[in-house]
Amino acid sequence: MNAFTTNQSPQPLLSVxxxxxxxxxxxxxxxxxxTVPAxxxxxxxGRNGAGKTTTLKSILGLTPPREGRVVFDGxxxxxxxxxNIANLGIGYVPENRAIFRQLSVMENLKLAERKRGDLEQHADFIFDLFPDxxxxxxxPGNHLSGGQQQMLAVARALVPDNKLLLIDEPSEGLAPILIQQMMEAIRKLSATTTVLLVEQNFIMASQLAQRYTIIDDGKSVHSGLMQDLAQNEELVHEYLGASVRTAKSGGEQ
Amino acid sequence: MPEPTSTKKISFRKIIRRESGFLVLTVLLGLFPFVMNLITGSGLNDGITKYWQGQLIAFFIMAVLAMSYDLLIGYAGILSFGHAAFFGGGAYTMALLLTHWGPTFASRYRITIPGGTDITTLIIFIASLLASAVVALLIGALFSATSARLKGAYFAMLTLALAEAIHILAKATDFVQWTGADEGLHGVPIPAWLNPTQFRLRFYFIALAFLVISYFVIRRFTNSPTGRVIVATRENEDRMRMIGYNPATYRTITFLTASLFAGLAGAMYSLWNMSATPSMTSAVTTVNMLIMVILGGMGTLIGPIIGAGLMQTLSQFLYNFFGARWPLVFGLIFIFIVLFFPYGIVGTWRLKQPDLKAGWERFRRLLGSKPPEQQ
Incomplete structure (x- = not known):
């Protein structure tokens, strides 16, 4: 954890x-x-429609940015x-459970291999995170429940040796018990990889992340250490007001 | 640890169980001429037995063509209207080489194996077959390269236009001395030992082997990791990009594989008819293929075979009953099949199979022949 308290490491893994x-x-x-330190x-x-998903897609080149720089691993x-960007070692878990429904769980995972044996190598780790x-x-993928599909989508990004995972709203639409499991999984996998997460659920986000960036209206307006943000109620209210309230009322249910 | 994820160990027992339907069909087709011979008493190489062998030979070749089309539209979801170009390309290459190159080559060289047997015609045949495959692949590469950035209706129109260009080339009077223009090439001097009129039974088994081998090669292809990538790309191209696949590469692979088999089918068809005509490159040929694939069920591989068989036999029966107006009746039958079997015959069957199985299970339980069993 020490690496994050020294604010900016000289060479972040990803900088946009x-x-x-x-x-x-x-x-x-x-x-x-x-910036995303390793x-x-x-x-x-940020609020819905602020541009968080588009930022992830711009990093991966699915919606290429017209200007600016994206530096990954130097x-x-x-x-x-x-x-080509994905093959540099970036795994993307899009929102809405982007699995291949016509393929089996095994085929979905196998598909994500970048070199032969990737799946065998990481199978124990993946099944430890998601025993289901x-x-x-x-x-076949279309026999899976929503939560299971979401887990498969995350698991697929773990098959190759990714240096960076872009995870978009992993808790969206999941039952509370599954949210806990997903949080635990993301915490565990962050021991070996770097994660850039989009998350509406502020409680989940604040428990998981060390750093934050707030996006508002297509611009990044604030970033820093999560522990500072948690104490700065003004800032939270200004930019995340609505989403914090929903997260809290969701947590109480 | 997971189950072994690779299919390194392919056990024959497993293949036989999985492909039991196709293997039974193959055995039945293999026995067909002999059964016909027993029932009708007409010789293996004449009369009604010979006639129906001919019908089935055309079916075998069309089945391979329909399978190759299914690879494109069923597995990869690429709606190309230019498939006749591959078929015609293969057919014309075979016919042109056997007509214009074969005789010259045979008059100059004579190739024998150590035993003294003359294999010149065999060499000419094999070289022409390979050339047909290469030409079909080149046309496939042309289609794939020119249409890479187009989608939907624009793509379909471009493939149709390219195929029409080849159709016009086949009909062009500029090349009449080689291609016969509108008339096409007739009486192609195919190797005597392959003559489908003289050696009908032999040609029957060659065509059957062509179908069986093509089926297993294409099946192997669709079940391979590459085949799975193609199916996944059909479902969602962007998701494939996210995990690091270039959809264009797999599109090209599909195009090349499909054009290869279509070209070989074309070569076989020109051997069978001892001719190559412009109609083989026309849009009507593509539409016929489309009907075969839709009848049988897209993306099932066995479906297009059944579709081709239905079309071949049905058209013959209907012609006998209704004469020249048979397409009208066939059209009505087609409409009803599409209405009642929206996923084709095999596709709908696979969809309903669990219900049928469950129904059969309930029936057996009702009779008390088997204790209730929870799955």
């Missing part, structure tokens, strides 16, 4: 510098900057094609 992204004619990101969890906070990656998947190994 003032990116501008357009989707069609719409100017979605109007200057997002953030071996930590960084969370992106290399500029903006403008590269999405599959072992039981469902041969079932």
């Amino acid at each position: 510098e003032n990116i501008q992204t357009f989707i069609g004619q719409f100017h979605i990101l109007e200057g997002v900057s953030l 071996n930590s969890i960084t969370v992106m906070l 290399m500029e990656i903006q403008g590269k094609r999405a599959f 998947l072992k039981r469902l190994y041969k079932l």
Whole structure:
């Protein structure tokens, strides 16, 4: 944990510098900057529609930024094609359970291999995080419940040796008990990889992440250590007011 | 640890169990000429037995063509309307080489094996077959490269246009001395030992072997990791990009595989008819393939085979009953099949199979022949 208290490590694993992204004619990101130090969890906070998902997609090249720089592991990656960026060691877990429904759990995982034997190598780790998947190994994806699909989507990003995981709203639509399991899993996997997380659930985010960046209206407006944010109620209310309340009322149920 | 994830150990017992339907069909088709011969008493190489062998030969070849089309539209979800170009390309290459190159080659060289047997015609045949495959692959690469950035209707239109260009090339009077233009090539001098009129039974088994081998190769392809990637790409291209696959690469692989088998089917068809005509490259041929694939069930592989068989036999029966108006009746039957079997015959069957199985189980329990068993 010491690495994070020394604020900025000299060479973050990922740094995004003032990116501008357009989707069609719409100017979605109007200057997002953030840094993700290695071996930590960084969370992106912000209201719905603020541009968090677009930021993840811009990093991966699915919606390439028109301006700005994205530096991953010392290399500029903006403008590269999405599959090339992914192959550099970035795993992406999109929202809405993006698995392949026509393939079995095994085939879904096998598909994510970058080199032969990736799955065998990481199988123990994956099944330790998500024991359910072992039981469902041969079932087709469309037989899985929503929570199981979400777990499979996360597990798929763990098959190859990814240096960075981009995880978009892993708790969305999950039952409270599954949220706990998912949090535990993300905490465990962050021991070996770096995570950039998008999370609406402020409680979950504050318990998991060491660093935060707030995105508002397509711009990054604040970033720093999570422990400072948790004490700064003004800031939380200004930018996350609505989402904090829903997170709290959700937690009380 | 998970189950062994790779399919390194392919046990024959497993293949036989999984492909039991196809293997039974193969055995039945293998026995067919002899059964016909027993029932009708007509010789193996004449009369009605010979006639129906001919019908089935056309079916075998069309089945391979339909399977190759299924790879594109069923497995990869690429709705290409230019499949006739591959088929015609293979057919014309075979016919052109056997007509214009084979005789010249045979008059100059004579190739024998140590025993003294003359294998010149065999060499010509094999070389022409390989050339057909290469030409089909080249056309496939052309299609794949020119259409890479197009989607949906624009893509379909471009493939149709490319196929029409090849159709026009086949009909062009500029090349009449080679291609026969509108007439096409007829009386192609195919190797005497392969003559489908003289050696009908032999050609029957060659065509059957062509179907069986093609089926297993294509099945191996769709079950391979590459095949799974193609299915996953059909489901969602962006998700494939996210995990590091380039969809364009797999699109090209599918195009090349499909064009290879379509080209080989074309070569076989020109051997069977001893001709190559412009109609083989026309859009009507593509539409016929589409009907076969939809009838049988897209993305099932065995479906297009059944679709091709139905179309081949049904059209023959309907022609006997209704004469020249048979397509009208066939169209009505097609409409009803699409209405009642929306996923094709095999596709709908697979969808309903669990219900049928459960129903059969309930029936057996009702009869008390088996103690209730919870699955």
